[in-house]
Structures are given as C-alpha cells and as structure tokens.
Amino acid sequence: MIDDQVHFREPGLTHKGTIASESRAAVAGGITSYMEMPNVNPATTSIDALESKFVIAAQSSMANYSFYLGATENNLDQIKLLNPQKHCGVKVFMGASTGDLLVENPKALEAIFCESPVLIVTHCESSPIIQQNLARISRSGRVPTILDHPVIRDTAACFASSSYAVSLAKKYRSQLHVLHITTEKELSLFEAGTIEGKHITAEACVHHLWFSDQDYQRLGNLIKCNPSIKSSKDRDALIKALHTNQIDIIATDHAPHTLEEKQQDYNQAPAGLPLVEHALLSLLEAVKDKRLSIELVIEKIAHNPAKRYAINNRGFIREGYYADLVLVDMNQTTTVSNKNTHYHCGWTPFDNHQFSSSIQSTWVNGQQVFNGQQVIHQSVPSKRLTFNR
Template sequence: MQNIIIRNISVVNEGSTTVQDVLIRNGRIEKIAPQISGAEGKEINGEGKHLLPGVIDDQVHFREPGLTEKATIQTEARAAVAGGTTSFMEMPNTKPAALTQELLEDKYNIAAKGSLANYSFFMGVANDNAEEVLKANAKKDRVCGIKIFMGSSTGNMLVDNYLTLEKIFSETELLIATHCEDEKIIRTNMEKYKQEKGDRLSAADHPLIRNEEACFESSLVAIQFAQKHNSRLHILHISTEKELQLFGNMLPLSEKRITAEVCVHHLWFTADDYTKYGNLIKCNPAIKAPHHREALWQGMLDNKLDIIATDHAPHTWDEKQQAYLQAPSGVPLVQHSLLMMLEQVKAGRFTIEKMVEKMSHAPAICFRIKERGYIREGYHADCVIVDLHQSTTVTKENIYYKCGWSPFEGHTFPAAVTHTIVSGHLAYENGQFNENQPGQRLLFNA
C-alpha cells in the first residue's frame, strides 16, 4: 500500500483545527506533526484545505440483495466515498431481509468483494426470529447492532409483538437501533385523510398522516423497554420537537445508554418544500413543519441528538413519479450529506468542529467502533479533504447513485470533496475513483 503524506493542511479533529502534516503508512495514520521530513510516498498539498475524519453514516439502505434495480452495495458505497463518507452501517430490509445469521453474512460477503467504503450490517428483527437475533451476541465485536422497525411496517419486519420486544431488549448484548412510528396512529390518520381528500392526497399530506404523535408514542415505548432492561438503545431519524423531551444531555455520549440520531434531510427541508419537490422528499418519518427543523437543530447543538446521518434510501425515478399513495418513501443522500452540512457551516449554523463531532466522532463513540472516527496516530486512515473555497454543482453527470437522481440536482454547494482516503487507500481524488482495494469490515469494542 502506498504511503501518503498530506502537507500543510488544516486538520479538524476533537474540537480544534490546527495546520499539520499527516503521514499515512500501511493503512494507518503514523504521524501528525507541524512538519514531517524524511517520509516518502504520494504527496498531497493541503494548503488552504481541511482534513476531516471520514464521515461514518450509521443508517443507509443500499438495497442489495433483491432490490438491485434501485441500488447495489458497490454503487452506493462508491457514491458515499465521492461524498466523503468512509464507513457505513446498512439496514436489513432487503429482499430477502437479513433475518438469519446466514443472510446477514451474505451481505458481508458481497461488501468484501465490492464496497469501496468500510462497512457493517444490522441484523434484522421480525416477530418470530428472536432466537436467531440473539445468536448475534456471539458476533458483537463484528456486527454494528440489531434493527427493529417498532410499529412501522416495512415488508415482514414490523415488530409489534411485545413478547418479542421483551426478549430482545432483555437479552441482546448489541446496540438496538429502532425506527419509531406508531402504525395504529398512522393508519387512523390515513383513513381520515383518505375520506377527506380521496385522490387529492399529495406528498404535502405526508407529515399529517405520519405525524408528531405517531413518532412520539413509538419512541416513548422503545425508551420504556430500554430503561426497564438497561439496553443500549439508539433511536434513528428523530423528526419532531416533541421527541426531544425524551432525550438527555447530562452524560457524555460514552456513558449514555439511550442515544438519538437526526438526519440531514430533517435538518435541511421542511414541509414547505413539498410544493417544490413532492414525492422526491417523501420519506419515513416525514419531513415536517418548519418549527420541527428549528427544534432539531437546537437539539443537536445541545447534544440531545447525538449523531447526524442520512437514512440514504434510493428508489427509481419512475417509482417516485407515481401518485402519492403509490410512490415509495426514501431519499438518496449519502453522496451529498457532507456537502449539505458544510453549507450549513458556511451559513453559520454550526462550526466545522461540531459538524465533525456529530458525523465522525459520535458514531464511533456510540457504536464503539474500533480505531476509527478520529484523526489520531495509530488509527485507521479514514479521512476526507474538503475545499471550502471551491463549489460543487450537482448534475446528472456527477450523481453516482444507481437511481441516477437527487433532489439537489442543479444546486450548487459552496464546498467540494477533493480526496477520500479509506483505510489508508486513496479511493477518490478530484472526480476519479481508485477501486483496486475494497474497504474493510468495521470492528467494535465489545
């Protein structure tokens, strides 16, 4: 593996930014110093640019196996790397869903052959596979966690059996990640709005059907289970102001047993944007009224919300062009999440150090990822170089998602990702990929 020396770059890490040289050797960060001499390898001039730890996205849907008309692990990992995401954790609702240990390992085998980014996969839970899920306890150093769709139907993965939930929460040794929306509330709301509007239902009705109450009630149940059994619970994609009262900020993240994630689209869009984007931003949980977005920003800055992620969920363009009730929920985001948040940095919403904390450090802490998430000597070299003086205009030609579209097409971000290094391998450089070395399986401190 080629050595890499990055010269005179602003290193953003652990709350501070300092100009340093960085030497990468044998896949690891060997030295960080104001000046490194005597080292040989590929030199990158970092003057005027920033070096960040690679983004760790704890929630993506890469659709393989079974839904590969939408995406594959290879295509979406490529898009991730182009956007500065070096590691991902992928969800089990593929076809077939990852509901057995064998099916889970099949996904790891696919990634080992073709994922340009580092990877991990969640074990899936159904009402009838608790014993199979608990076998993952023996793999807790090699599997990121288990995923429960609590009260929100996704294929055969709706988990509404309290005996199953009781068993999982009481016996698992892994982190439990939950999608929390109450299906009964959603169905009641759906019938109400169908009666009122019939064929006139549109994406603008989505946050009324999948409303604040549906999110809060389900999140509350998950937290009650976790508190009862002292489980490690991570609630995904918080989207409402009301849910924030369920989370605390009195403990450091490393000591929290209950944590929460906010997604980039809930920090960017509001319900006002359905007029422009329609089904393109239809997702679950729904993007809601502007006051929710403002509350989510504050909750993230106050450390009630611990991680920023994407819930990257691609569908084909034709699927999204269907009528509201037929169009699937989900937005492709993993290539543009870092640029989205860098735009917010430049707008003064938060500092680049805080952004790095939420997108790199915090996922590593929350999931106990081994030797990643920081720019530290001895750690795996997962890092991204960004130029805050360049801009990036999203076009059909530079969208790497297999689905081929993005709600950001035509938008110009006031920053650019120039280089992405994955486990010491220069995987992306100024629009070009180097795909001769796959990413690595993430390991965890059990």
C-alpha cells in the same frame, strides 16, 4: 464521516442500487464507513443472510462496512447469536414497515429489549396512528397527496413509538439508539450532555436538517421519506438539539429508488431518497451559514458514531488509527445535477443546487478512493468494521 444508517439495496433490489454503486457514491461524498439496513430481499433476518452480505461487501465495497440484523417477532434465537465484536446492531421497525420486519407484539419487543446482546436501533412510528390519520383523510373524500405526508406520519405517530422504545430501554437498561428523530416533541425523551455513559441515544438525518414541509410543493415524492420531513419549527429544534447534545449523531438514511418509482402517484411512490454523496456538503453548508460549527459536525458524524458503536480504531485522526480521511475545500463550489451523481438510480434531491464547498479527496484505510473528480478503482480498499465491546 461514519454513516450508521444506509440502505444499499443488495441483495434483491439491485435495480435501485448495489453495495458497489452506493459505496462509490458514499466515498465521493466523504463517507468512509457505513452500516447498512436489513430491508432487502430477502430481508436480513438470519445470521446466514447477514454474513452473506459481508461476503458481497468484501468483494465490492469502496467504504468500510457493517450490516444490521433485522428483528422479527419470531427470530429472537438469531438476535441472541449476534456477536458484539463482529456485528453493529439489530434493527427494530417499531411500526410502519412491510413484511416480517414489523415488530409490534409487546411480548416480542420486551424479549428483544431484554435479551439483545448488541445495540438496538429503532425506526419509531406508530402504525395505528398512521392508519387513523389516513382514515380521517379518506372520510373527507379526498385522495391523499404528498402534501398530506407530514399529516399522515405526524408528530403523534412518532412520539407514541419513540417514547415506547425509550420506556422499554429504561426498563431493561438496554443499549438503544433511536434513528432519524424528526419532531421537536420527541427531543424531550433524550438527555442533554456528552455521549459518554448514555445508554439511550438519538440521531438526526441530513434531509430532516435541510428540508421542511415547505419543500413538498417543489420536490413532491422525491423527498417522500419515513419518518416524514416536517415543519421548519421541527427542523430548527433538531439543529438546536445538536448543540445541546440531545441528538448525538447525524446520519443519512440513504434510501435510493428509481426515478420511475418516485414519479408514481403518492400512494404508490416508495419512501426514501439518495443522500450519501451530498450529505457532508449539506452539513458544511450549515457551517457556512453559522448554524453549526465544524467541530460540532465532526463530533456528530465521526467521533460520536465511533464512540456509540465502540468501533475499533476509527472516527478520529490518531496515531495507530485507520487512515479514513476526507479533504474538503470550504471555498470551492460544487454544482450538483442528476447527470453527475454516482448513484445507481441516477437522480438526487439536490439537482441544480450549488453547494459552497467541495470534496477534494477521500481515503479509506490509507488508500485514495476519490480524487475530487472520480472514484479511483484499484483494489477493494475497505474492511469490515469491528467493535470493542
């Protein structure tokens, strides 16, 4: 599995996770390569900050790695310095972010879509619509709770932003990849068919394929994430879109927070949940349930990420390719608990769940890094991802 969207929290937020800890969890879950996001502290908004993360990963990452530069309204000069062969992409938070990483100014967005030398990946939610939805709840005299999360961050907020991103990509013929699609309505923005030749692609994340708004009552803030988990109807539409190829890639958006942080009131609790260790198991469950085929899962988690990012010699089992492999047993169960997870944060939304399958072994660049029971620490097995573009 090549995961094109993770948050490993280093530098600056290492009480939540580190490149070392979260990559350990990733290989225990069968993920052999990842691309990590810029919303750390300080945010990764310069080439120098970007390259410093590669230095950390070279010393501590168990899985192969790349890192996104974060777009701001004022760092076009840094975006233009990105090397298509060395850097996976630029992340644009089109609404609903914090600090400098929120890009809403139309002129800044137009410039990024016009001039980026690398793939643009977007988080699409409309801040004005989110604020309108919050104001409506406040006027009613209620204090928002987790049950309001999919109402505050609703279909309208997602569609307004994702449709804007798609329109910019069409205008400038940009290479655009829209992350974590959550609504049935947004699917109309994306073409069906194979990934070859597309310059606009879409992704779904494992938690949006697994959970629905019916799970908020049980799990509360543990499944608070942005964009929000929505209805079972939306979830079913996402699964259908995997079959039609309107959605091209499945990722995790792994985003750990401490349990103490998650146990705060809804307004204070941060958004995001840890997922890399159990993402593949959740997809294999969908295979067991005949909602997805094993071939389709492999296409969305290995073949298509390799194609979309033009990753050199990965994503397929082929002569001359790196031996990034995971061996699974479709008939041996895995019982998940907070106590047996590899996450630094020490909890999982799948606590007490039993999956039908198990990860038996993982290899990165031909080196075994997980034996079904524990992560194997010998030498750092990973390499920096490179791109043929």
